Every structure is written in C-alpha cells, then in structure tokens.
Amino acid sequence: MNVLWIYAHPEPRSLGGALRDEGVRTLRELGAEVRESDLYAMKWKPVVDADDFGSAAGEERLIVGATSKDAYHSGELSDDILAEHEKLAWADTVIFQFPLWWYGMPAILKGWFDRVFVKGFAYGVRHPDGHTLRYGEGALAGKRAMVLLTAGAPDATIGPRGVNGEINDLLFPLQHGTLWYAGMSVLPPLTVCGADRVSPEQYADAAEALRERLRTLSTRDPIPFRRQNDGDYDEDLVLRDHLAPGRGGIGVHTA
Amino acid sequence: MNVLWIYAHPEPRSLGGALRDEGVRTLRELGAEVRESDLYAMKWKPVVDADDFGSAAGEERLIVGATSKDAYHSGELSDDILAEHEKLAWADTVIFQFPLWWYGMPAILKGWFDRVFVKGFAYGVRHPDGHTLRYGEGALAGKRAMVLLTAGAPDATIGPRGVNGEINDLLFPLQHGTLWYAGMSVLPPLTVCGADRVSPEQYADAAEALRERLRTLSTRDPIPFRRQNDGDYDEDLVLRDHLAPGRGGIGVHTA
Numbered sequence: 001m002n003v004l005w006i007y008a009h010p011e012p013r014s015l016g017g018a019l020r021d022e023g024v025r026t027l028r029e030l031g032a033e034v035r036e037s038d039l040y041a042m043k044w045k046p047v048v049d050a051d052d053f054g055s056a057a058g059e060e061r062l063i064v065g066a067t068s069k070d071a072y073h074s075g076e077l078s079d080d081i082l083a084e085h086e087k088l089a090w091a092d093t094v095i096f097q098f099p100l101w102w103y104g105m106p107a108i109l110k111g112w113f114d115r116v117f118v119k120g121f122a123y124g125v126r127h128p129d130g131h132t133l134r135y136g137e138g139a140l141a142g143k144r145a146m147v148l149l150t151a152g153a154p155d156a157t158i159g160p161r162g163v164n165g166e167i168n169d170l171l172f173p174l175q176h177g178t179l180w181y182a183g184m185s186v187l188p189p190l191t192v193c194g195a196d197r198v199s200p201e202q203y204a205d206a207a208e209a210l211r212e213r214l215r216t217l218s219t220r221d222p223i224p225f226r227r228q229n230d231g232d233y234d235e236d237l238v239l240r241d242h243l244a245p246g247r248g249g250i251g252v253h254t255a
Numbered sequence: 256m257n258v259l260w261i262y263a264h265p266e267p268r269s270l271g272g273a274l275r276d277e278g279v280r281t282l283r284e285l286g287a288e289v290r291e292s293d294l295y296a297m298k299w300k301p302v303v304d305a306d307d308f309g310s311a312a313g314e315e316r317l318i319v320g321a322t323s324k325d326a327y328h329s330g331e332l333s334d335d336i337l338a339e340h341e342k343l344a345w346a347d348t349v350i351f352q353f354p355l356w357w358y359g360m361p362a363i364l365k366g367w368f369d370r371v372f373v374k375g376f377a378y379g380v381r382h383p384d385g386h387t388l389r390y391g392e393g394a395l396a397g398k399r400a401m402v403l404l405t406a407g408a409p410d411a412t413i414g415p416r417g418v419n420g421e422i423n424d425l426l427f428p429l430q431h432g433t434l435w436y437a438g439m440s441v442l443p444p445l446t447v448c449g450a451d452r453v454s455p456e457q458y459a460d461a462a463e464a465l466r467e468r469l470r471t472l473s474t475r476d477p478i479p480f481r482r483q484n485d486g487d488y489d490e491d492l493v494l495r496d497h498l499a500p501g502r503g504g505i506g507v508h509t510a
Contacts, residue, residue, distance in 0.1 A: 106303065244416075
C-alpha cells in the first residue's frame with residue numbers, strides 16, 4: 001500500500017500532530033509505504049494566481065479553469081503543484097488530516113485542492129465517447145481517500161440532529177464534491193472530538209480507533225455515493241424521479 | 256446602510272469582477288456607504304499561524320483558539336486582522352462574493368474567516384448568564400450577510416436533486432456554521448451560473464438580479480435558521496425530538 005498523508009495543522013505538538021505521528025508509524029508497521037505533505041511545514045502556497053501557470057497565463061484576462069488546463073498540458077504548472085501530482089500518481093490511498101475550522105478545511109488545505117486539482121487533471125476530463133469523467137470516474141479513480149478530523153465540538157453536536165450539522169453533511173463539499181468528483185473512493189471519516197482537552201484515556205481511545213481504521217483501509221466499504229454516469233442522473237445531471245422519490249438534500253446522492 | 260463587500264477573485268476582468276463593480280455602483284446609487292475588502296488585491300494572508308497573535312503566541316505549543324482569544328483581548332492581533340474587525344464593526348451588511356471552487360470558498364476567503372473570526376470575537380463568547388452566544392447570537396448579531404456566487408456549474412446541477420448538491424446545502428458550513436454561528440442574519444444567496452461563458456443577455460439578467468437583491472437587502476427575509484438558545488435544542492445541543500421528528504440532515508436546522 002502506498003499512502004500519501006496530507007496534514008494541515010500549524011502545530012506539531014497538538015492532538016492532530018500526535019495522531020499524525022501515530023498514524024504514520026502504524027502504517028509503516030503494517031508494511032505500507034508512506035509519503036507526507038505537511039502543508040504548514042512545506043509553507044504551502046494556498047492562493048491560486050497567475051504564477052501557478054507559467055507562460056500559459058499570459059497578459060490577458062485570467063480564466064482559471066482554461067489556463068490551468070493549458071498549463072497542465074504544456075507542463076508549465078509550478079513545481080510545487082507538479083510535486084503533488086507526482087505524489088498522487090504514486091499513492092493508492094490518501095489521508096486528509098485537518099482540524100475542523102469553521103466546519104471546513106483550514107485555508108492551507110483548501111488551497112491545496114484549489115491549486116493541485118487543476119482542470120484537465122481533476123475536472124474537465126472527457127472520456128473518448130464524449131461524456132465528462134466526474135463523480136466516480138476520473139484521474140483518481142481506483143484510489144481511496146479518508147478524512148481524519150480533529151474537532152473542538154462535542155460528538156453529539158455533529159451527529160444527525162446536532163446543532164452544527166452532521167459531519168458527513170458538513171464534509172459533503174470535500175468528500176463528494178471534490179474527492180468523489182475526481183474519482184476517489186471515500187471511506188467514512190474518522191472524527192476525534194474534544195480537541196485541546198482530551199485526557200490520556202481519551203487519547204488512547206482515539207489512537208486505537210485510528211489504528212483500527214488504518215488496518216482496514218483496503219477492506220472497509222467506501223461511502224456509497226452515486227456515480228454520475230451509471231444512469232442515476234438524467235441528461236441535466238438531476239437525480240431521476242424514481243430514486244429517493246420526492247426527496248431532496250445531500251442524502252439523495254448516497255445509494 | 257453601511258455595506259462591507261468582501262471579494263475573493265483573482266481576476267478583476269471576470270464575470271465576478273463585473274458583478275462586483277455593478278454591485279458597488281448600485282449600492283452607492285441607492286445611497287449606501289460601501290467599503291471593500293478585495294482579498295486578492297490586498298494580498299490577504301490566508302494562513303493562520305503564530306504571527307497572527309503577537310507575543311500571545313509565545314514559544315509553547317500553539318493552541319489556536321486560546322491564543323487567538325488572548326491576542327484579541329490584549330490587542331495583539333496582527334494589524335490586517337484588526338482592520339477587518341474595524342470594517343465589520345462599521346458595517347450593518349456584509350456581501351461575501353466569490354467563485355465557487357470545489358463547492359466552497361477559494362482558500363483566500365476561507366483564510367479570511369480562519370484569521371478574522373478569532374475566539375472571543377466570533378466564537379467562545381459567553382452571555383453573563385453563562386450560556387455561549389452562538390447560532391443567532393454573538394458579536395455580529397443584528398448584521399445581515401449575503402453570499403454572491405459565480406459558478407461554472409449549470410443551474411440544475413446545484414438544484415434540489417442536482418448531482419452537485421443543492422447550493423444551500425453546499426453553503427451550510429459558511430451560511431449556518433460561520434455567519435449564523437457568529438450571529439449574522441443570512442439572506443438567501445444569489446448564484447450566477449455559467450461563469451466564463453455568459454452571453455451579454457445572460458449578463459444583463461444577472462446584473463438585474465443582483466441589483467434587485469441589493470435594493471431589497473434590508474427588507475428581504477433571512478434564511479430561518481434555528482436559534483441555538485431559544486429552546487429548539489436540548490442540553491447536548493441536539494434538536495429536540497418533536498421538531499422535524501424522525502428526520503436528520505441539514506434541513507432540520509431551518510425552522
């Protein structure tokens with residue numbers, strides 16, 4: 001197993017840092033190869049701008065999608081983006097670890113997706129028959145992904161009727177709209193609540209939960225998101241009437 | 256009306272840039288005062304780190320929440336954060352405008368929230384009676400917010416059963432988990448689809464839709480998110496059984 005561990009926390013001496021160390025050590029004990037993108041340590045640039053695209057950007061109006069696709073195909077993407085593409089090509093499994101900030105990713109990780117998932121690579125890719133590869137198909141199909149979160153909120157508040165919203169609903173733009181969009185199979189997330197105030201006993205439980213999830217990375221069933229191009233959606237990419245009839249919301253996109 | 260217009264697009268010559276210009280001009284014609292935070296033009300720093308917190312950070316383990324609260328109360332937050340606090344204090348209405356990237360905010364805007372919405376200011380604030388001000392109460396209560404989006408996706412794909420998820424569900428972490436969390440009343444978003452390929456006629460329609468939304472900023476009903484502390488949630492902050500009985504998901508948090 002080739003695992004890429006993407007880590008977005010400013011403080012290695014944190015609960016997140018301890019879990020990262022625990023996780024990487026566990027994977028190596030299990031015989032996996034592990035590579036890391038420690039975004040804070042790398043001083044990852046999170047902001048998409050013309051500098052990402054070499055001469056493909058030119059002096060004209062910057063259209064991010066089209067320009068990123070040109071730069072991708074002409075090999076002019078900046079070196080830091082190319083290095084992440086190389087790691088993704090190598091990996092069969094990717095862990096995305098971050099503290100939940102404002103119910104989403106820290107900006108440094110959002111900017112990893114904004115910059116690395118360029119057009120022609122992670123979106124805007126067509127099958128030879130003309131259909132767009134998206135949601136279950138694409139450059140990253142066949143790879144597995146898992147989100148590992150630390151959160152200050154108590155468990156119940158990110159449960160099905162918790163005030164903050166259920167964690168899979170909060171992660172829908174990432175898990176479905178980004179990872180599944182690009183073709184990855186997404187394993188259920190692991191969330192460690194009570195960050196900044198866990199007891200040694202709670203830490204031991206969290207570390208064991210993480211080890212268990214890492215031992216079963218290749219066998220656990222992914223979230224059964226619907227595939228775009230297998231008939232569940234119509235020509236306008238709207239879910240067909242007979243599926244989850246009369247319902248709307250995020251839940252309808254899971255089979 | 257004092258309107259703060261927060262804009263996060265790398266290219267002023269874009270659909271987003273044109274709508275921003277249209278919007279600011281319209282507001283001034285309506286007699287509003289307008290201030291702007293053009294995050295790309297400001298070269299806004301999106302990454303939370305110890306430099307944000309002056310001497311409050313020290314050499315010990317950085318605990319972002321606690322340290323940001325210390326720096327907020329001791330006046331040691333960095334000047335760029337303080338400038339945004341001053342604008343927020345001035346504004347009664349805030350527009351958040353961005354292109355939808357991977358079904359969320361560009362990193363530069365996520366990093367505006369990560370850095371500006373510090374503990375003691377936007378979260379972790381208690382009422383004198385001990386309850387935490389959150390979801391409908393807080394530092395920004397009484398202010399209005401509206402999201403203005405440009406999106407490449409066609410309308411139907413971000414509708415109730417569209418493959419990408421319904422736009423209000425995608426925006427839940429921002430509209431509910433961030434803006435409403437901090438107390439702001441959130442108006443329904445305005446989404447302009449088909450970015451990068453709108454015709455002059457489509458642009459005219461989008462501009463008129465925007466002007467109409469700006470004319471009604473102070474009168475339109477906000478999204479009726481539930482208040483945390485008005486009895487709808489129990490002691491664990493879970494929605495009480497008799498409300499939206501038997502249901503889960505994002506929809507239950509709207510009355």
